[in-house]
Every structure is written in C-alpha cells, then in structure tokens.
Amino acid sequence: MLYPPRPGSTNTVPPVGLLSIGAVLENLGHEVILIDSALSGLRGDALARHVRGFSPDMLLVSAFSSDVTVLTTELPLLKESLGNTPLLLGGPHASCRGVKTLDDLPQVDTIFLGEAEESIVEYLADPSARIPGVIRRIDPWDTSPRHVEDLSILPIPAWHLAPPANYTGLPNGVLCRKMPFAPIITTRGCPYKCTFCAGFRITGRRIRHRPLAMIWDEIDLLVNSFGVKEIHIEDDNFTFDADYTARFCEEAIRRQYPVFYSTPNGVRLDSLDEHILKLMKKAGWYVIHCGIESGSDRILRSIKKNLSTSGIREKISLINRVGLSTAGYFILGLPGETEDDMKKTIGFSLSSDLAWAHFASFLPIPGSEAGDRWFRDHPDSEGIWKIFDNTRCPAPPDGVSRETLIRLQRNAFLRFYLRPGPMFRLLRQILNPVTLRYHLRRFGNYLHTGSSWRRVKPGIETPV
Numbered sequence: 001m002l003y004p005p006r007p008g009s010t011n012t013v014p015p016v017g018l019l020s021i022g023a024v025l026e027n028l029g030h031e032v033i034l035i036d037s038a039l040s041g042l043r044g045d046a047l048a049r050h051v052r053g054f055s056p057d058m059l060l061v062s063a064f065s066s067d068v069t070v071l072t073t074e075l076p077l078l079k080e081s082l083g084n085t086p087l088l089l090g091g092p093h094a095s096c097r098g099v100k101t102l103d104d105l106p107q108v109d110t111i112f113l114g115e116a117e118e119s120i121v122e123y124l125a126d127p128s129a130r131i132p133g134v135i136r137r138i139d140p141w142d143t144s145p146r147h148v149e150d151l152s153i154l155p156i157p158a159w160h161l162a163p164p165a166n167y168t169g170l171p172n173g174v175l176c177r178k179m180p181f182a183p184i185i186t187t188r189g190c191p192y193k194c195t196f197c198a199g200f201r202i203t204g205r206r207i208r209h210r211p212l213a214m215i216w217d218e219i220d221l222l223v224n225s226f227g228v229k230e231i232h233i234e235d236d237n238f239t240f241d242a243d244y245t246a247r248f249c250e251e252a253i254r255r256q257y258p259v260f261y262s263t264p265n266g267v268r269l270d271s272l273d274e275h276i277l278k279l280m281k282k283a284g285w286y287v288i289h290c291g292i293e294s295g296s297d298r299i300l301r302s303i304k305k306n307l308s309t310s311g312i313r314e315k316i317s318l319i320n321r322v323g324l325s326t327a328g329y330f331i332l333g334l335p336g337e338t339e340d341d342m343k344k345t346i347g348f349s350l351s352s353d354l355a356w357a358h359f360a361s362f363l364p365i366p367g368s369e370a371g372d373r374w375f376r377d378h379p380d381s382e383g384i385w386k387i388f389d390n391t392r393c394p395a396p397p398d399g400v401s402r403e404t405l406i407r408l409q410r411n412a413f414l415r416f417y418l419r420p421g422p423m424f425r426l427l428r429q430i431l432n433p434v435t436l437r438y439h440l441r442r443f444g445n446y447l448h449t450g451s452s453w454r455r456v457k458p459g460i461e462t463p464v
C-alpha cells in the first residue's frame, strides 16, 4: 500500500483509511506493507526501487485530488518498475471524480469508489467480476460509491503499519498539545448538503456509528501500545447524535487516560449545547474546531450551510463560557462571493470571540455541488490539480482575480493573528516544546533547501 509523496508539505497524518483496508487484508491472511512516502519523502526512482524490493502482488494507492499531479510523475515509474502488477487506486480522488480518474491517471488499472473494505474483499475473490463501487479500466461500467452499512464488521485499523510516533509533523496547522497523536474515525457520513463539500462521495449521507466498545478497544491500543497522547476524531460530523457523543465523553471521563481529545475536522455549531460542551471539556477537549465558512448570511444561505451569523456568534460565546477555546474555519472565494462578502467574513472573524481562525480558499472538489458546477463552467481546467490546495486559491469566483483572492487570504491571516490575544496564543503554541521541534525542523529545512519540503529519509517500512 502506498501513500503518495507530498512535496512541500510538513504536515503528516497516518493514512487511517489505508490502515482500515490493511487490517481487512491481514485478516484474509495477506502480508501487507505500508509505504508512506508522504512521511519518508521517498519518491522517483528511489521510491520505485523501494516498492519493487517487496515484490508486491498488487499495489494499492490512496490519493486526494491534490495528489494527482505528483502521481502523474510517480505512477509511470512505479508501473515501469512493477510490470504487470495490478495498480489499484482508492480514496478521495477516485471517489469524488469517478470514472474520469482513469483519464487523470492512465497507469491505474482499477479504482475503488467510497468505503472499500467490502469491495476489496470481493475484488480479491474475483478480480474480473463487476463489483459495486469498483471500476476496472478494461470494463469501465457505471457505478456509484459504496458504503459499509454496518461499521461493527470492520476490524480495528492496522496501527502497527503506521506507528503514530513516526508522525512528528503537526497534523492540522499548529493545534496539537501533545504528541504522538492519532486520528480515529468513530462515525462515517453526514446528512447535510453543504455545496462545497464532497465528503458524502466517500462516506455517504447516512451517519453510521462504530460501536463504542470497538472505539475504546482502538483507543486502548493507541494509548497503551503506541503511547498516543492526543486523539483526533476526524469524523465528518462527530456531534450529530448528542446521545452518542455524550456516551463517548462519559466513558472518556470514566477512563481518565492522560490524553487530550480534539475534533480537528470541525463540528457543527448547531449540534452543540452547554451539556455536551461541558462533557467534552471534562473528557479532555481543549478546543472546539467549527466550520463557520462565511461571515455573510447571503453566502451561508447560498452554500446551504444551514447556519446564520447570529446563531454562530451565540455558539462561540457559549463555547467560551464553558471554558473551551474556539477555532473557526472559514472559506474565502466561495462561488458568487464578491470582495465585499470576503471582507465581511474577515470582519466577522475579528469581531467574534474566536481564539483561532483558518482561512481556506474555495476548492472546486469534483463530486460536490459547487465543484461539479465549476468544472462544467470551466471545461479547460487541466492545470487545476497542480494548485489543488486550499492555500493556493485555484478557483476564484467570477469578478475576483486570483491575485486579489491570494491577497485577501494573506490579509485575513495577518489581521487575525496580528492582534495581542491571538498573537500571544500563537506564540505560546509555537513555543510549546512539542511544536517547537516541528517549527525548528521546518525552519532548518527551509534554510537547507529553500522550501519547507522535508528532506528524504529512507523508507521506514519493514515486512510484517
């Protein structure tokens, strides 16, 4: 299994989806190797030689759309080196883009759409069959993403393939109190229909829960066998079911592990009340990340966020009253936005009591409502994957230039953090011994190579 190299990125996160597939394959008796070249930096001929060294029977690659550009240079080398070894691809890009993935990446033999724990088993049983959620190049039929109905059938992700202590880059910006951290998934799916989001293409619209007993088995393993000190719940919508969230927190309080918990993917503000927030605080949350997206009610309506600016302000105050800090996620350059709308968003971030803020630029994610519209309106969008990152403003709205959007995004960060409170918090976070090491290494890399790209380390994988 391969997690692709990510030049320029200093954030590394264990590939929890591949770990789940890895556990399924191991349960079937297969020997599984995970090569995380986002972590090791290995690429090009060295990566191809490294992969060939294991003489794999098949190569499973997981990719975001932001990985497409790198894969267009890596996959030909891997294909050449591996000959007829089947090359399978799954993850966000394949799930969101569907059959067009086969045009984007001509070396891929088969793609998997959506959650693939069941489809991979069926594929291995008969690689020539038509399986829902699986598209083979030699028989590209029309199928939609597949989802696992009953999450209790899933094994615990194969954490020994990606020990959390190897992941020393900060996961989400600078917000992590203790290392090692581990991302876990407790629920899959989200019923909301935000137009910029394509999560449903991967994990569906129906929320399914993993049994809490299984989640605690996983956390036990992470804490007791891997020394994990911070658990990041990366669900689409962890707080959707208040009863489930409360039971998770009550168990965390009962167990008293010396760990922090956080939900860095963000939770919906309308799902939070005082009772849940107090439980989360007692359980070990220190910050609540939340998707705010815009400070303009007109734009909030147009992106179908189902939140109002006044409701958002109320919830931020509530979170602060409970004694937790709040991190707000905003998107600049949403379709239909004017410069004025974006200024409203920046103004909103400054006037609300947020401790942290992140300003992403709009990404036209294929498969999302707004992304599909963008691709329809921009038939000549070949170069999009090269800048498919929410820091690079690839798709400014009509009437706003890319340069203007980049400037607004930079201004947003500067205006938010160049204030005494946020600046003090940022410095305290950067100077905390856990993150200081990361920033020093990043700065060292910058001095050595002129970029924050991690220097190449040999692969850390050994056969299991």
Ligand code: B12
Pocket: 006, 009, 013, 014, 015, 016, 017, 018, 020, 021, 059, 060, 061, 062, 063, 064, 065, 066, 067, 088, 089, 090, 091, 092, 093, 095, 096, 112, 114, 115, 116, 117, 120, 171, 172, 183, 185, 196, 197, 198, 199, 200, 202, 203, 234, 235, 236, 265, 363, 365, 366, 368, 388, 389, 390, 391
């Ligand atoms: C947590 C999360 C992150 C985390 C961690 C990601 C990680 N390492 O897994 C972080 C913060 C790092 C992250 C970053 C980004 N993310 Co994100 N993220 C998510 C989120 C909320 C959940 C992902 C997850 O853990 N899912 C659970 C696991 C179990 O699923 P999974 O990893 O997808 O794997 C399953 C299947 O995809 C499949 N599978 C995966 N790989 C393979 C390979 C093979 C061979 C097979 C057979 C199957 C298979 O089987 C797995 C088990 O069912 C999703 C939303 C969603 N619903 O998926 C967005 C999402 C995937 N992210 C998104 C985006 C845009 C980004 C960024 C590009 C944002 C940016 N900076 O611009 C970055 C890029 C990341 C990178 N290249 O480093 C988009 C993806 C769009 C796309 N087409 O690429 C999503 C869909 C959200 C959205 N806005 O719509 N993300």
Ligand code: SF4
Pocket: 190, 191, 192, 193, 194, 197, 198, 199, 236, 237, 268, 291
């Ligand atoms: S942005 Fe969040 S709330 Fe909206 S659809 Fe996506 S996961 Fe659900």
